Amino acid sequence: MSNHKIEPNQWIDLYSDYLFNYTISRVSDREKAQDLVQDTFLAGLKSMKNFKGEASERTWLISILKRKIIDHYRKSNSKKGKAEVRINYNDSESEGDWLEERVADPFDKTAQDSLENNELGDAIHKCLDKLPKKQAKVFKMKTILEYETEVICNDLNITASNLWVIIHRARTGMADCLKENWF
Amino acid sequence: MSKKNKIFIPCEEANHVCDKNQYKEASLLEMIKLNIHLIYCRVCRKYTANNTKLTKALKKSEVKHLDTSAKNNMKKDFDKALKELNN
Numbered sequence: 001m002s003n004h005k006i007e008p009n010q011w012i013d014l015y016s017d018y019l020f021n022y023t024i025s026r027v028s029d030r031e032k033a034q035d036l037v038q039d040t041f042l043a044g045l046k047s048m049k050n051f052k053g054e055a056s057e058r059t060w061l062i063s064i065l066k067r068k069i070i071d072h073y074r075k076s077n078s079k080k081g082k083a084e085v086r087i088n089y090n091d092s093e094s095e096g097d098w099l100e101e102r103v104a105d106p107f108d109k110t111a112q113d114s115l116e117n118n119e120l121g122d123a124i125h126k127c128l129d130k131l132p133k134k135q136a137k138v139f140k141m142k143t144i145l146e147y148e149t150e151v152i153c154n155d156l157n158i159t160a161s162n163l164w165v166i167i168h169r170a171r172t173g174m175a176d177c178l179k180e181n182w183f
Numbered sequence: 184m185s186k187k188n189k190i191f192i193p194c195e196e197a198n199h200v201c202d203k204n205q206y207k208e209a210s211l212l213e214m215i216k217l218n219i220h221l222i223y224c225r226v227c228r229k230y231t232a233n234n235t236k237l238t239k240a241l242k243k244s245e246v247k248h249l250d251t252s253a254k255n256n257m258k259k260d261f262d263k264a265l266k267e268l269n270n
Contacts, residue, residue, distance in 0.1 A: 008265060012258050017248040024247045034249065038257050042264055120244040142206065143241055144248045149208065168202050175233045178240060 007057070008045055015058050016041075017140070018125050019065055025118070026069055036072060040065040127177035131170055138163060139170035192216050197227045205238045 016037060023033040043064050051060055128136050138156065141147045142163075153160055192200075197220040203209040204217070221228050249257070 008261075012254060012261060016254055016257065020249045021247050034253055034257075037249070038260065041257070041261055045261070045264055117244055120240060121246050124241065124244055124246055140248055143238075144246055145250055149206075164199055164202060168198060171202060171205070171234060171237060175237045178237065179233075 008041075008048065011041055011044070011057070011061070015061055017128075018058065019061060021121060021125070022062065022065065023069065025121075027072065032072065036065065036068050039068050043068070123178060123181045124174075126181065127174050130177055131173050135166055135170040135173065138166045139174070142167055190216060190219060192220050194220075194224060194227055197221070197224065198230060201227070201231050201234055205234055 019037045019040060020033060023036050024030065027033045027036065040061060044061055047064075051057075055063075128140065131139065138152060141152050141155075142149075147155075149160055149163060152158075153163055158166075197217050200209050200213045200217040204214065209217070217231075221231060
C-alpha cells in the first residue's frame with residue numbers, strides 16, 4: 001500500500017505551480033495565495049511523520065492546502081467589520097428583499113463553465129508533468145507567465161532560436177497530450 | 184537573416200513563424216509568408232490549427248503559476264525550515 005515516499009526537497013519544483021493554481025481559483029489574490037502555498041509546504045514539512053503514503057504527495061499537500069484556505073476565510077470573516085458579507089442595496093426599500101439575492105448573476109460564470117475549466121486545468125497540468133523538465137520550464141515561462149523572449153533567454157542562458165526550438169517541441173508535445181486527454 | 188527574402192518558405196520555417204505567432208511576435212511579412220505556405224501545405228495547415236487550438240485552450244483554462252522570483256524566495260525559506268528540522 002505505502003509505495004508513496006515523501007521527498008520534501010522536490011516539493012516546490014513539482015507541486016508549487018499546481019497548488020498555486022488551485023489556490024488562486026479560490027482566493028483570487030496573488031499574494032495571499034502565495035502565502036497560503038508557502039504555509040502549506042511548511043505545515044507539510046512539520047507533519048511529515050503523519051504521511052502514511054496511502055495517497056500521493058500531491059493529494060496529501062492539497063488536503064493540507066484546503067484546510068489552510070478554509071482557515072484563511074475564517075480569519076478574514078472574524079475580523080471586525082467584515083463579520084458578514086453584505087450585498088449593497090441601492091435604496092432602503094429593497095432591503096431584506098430576499099428574492100433579489102436569488103437571481104443568478106449574469107456576469108458570473110456558470111457552474112458548468114468553471115467545472116470544465118477546472119478539468120481543463122488538470123489536464124494541462126498532467127500534460128506539463130509529462131514533458132521533459134526543460135521544455136516544461138520554458139513553456140511555462142513563455143506561455144503562462146508570459147515573459148518576454150529576451151528575459152527567458154537571459155534567465156536560462158540560451159539563444160533565441162534555441163528557445164523557439166524548445167517551445168516548438170513543447171507545443172507539439174502538449175498538443176498531442178491534450179488531444180488524447182481533452183479535445 | 185542571411186537567407187534571401189523568399190516568398191515560399193520551407194515547412195520548418197513556417198512552423199517557426201506559427202509558433203511565434205502564438206505569442207504575437209511574428210512580423211507582418213512573416214505572417215504573409217506563412218499564409219502563402221499554408222495555401223499549398225496541408226501538414227502545416229493542420230499544425231497551425233492544432234497550435235491555435237492549444238493557445239485557446241490555455242487561455243480559456245486561465246492556468247496561473249508562480250513567477251520565478253517568488254518561487255525562489257519560497258525555496259529559500261523552505262530550505263531554511265528543512266535544515267532546522269534536520270538539525
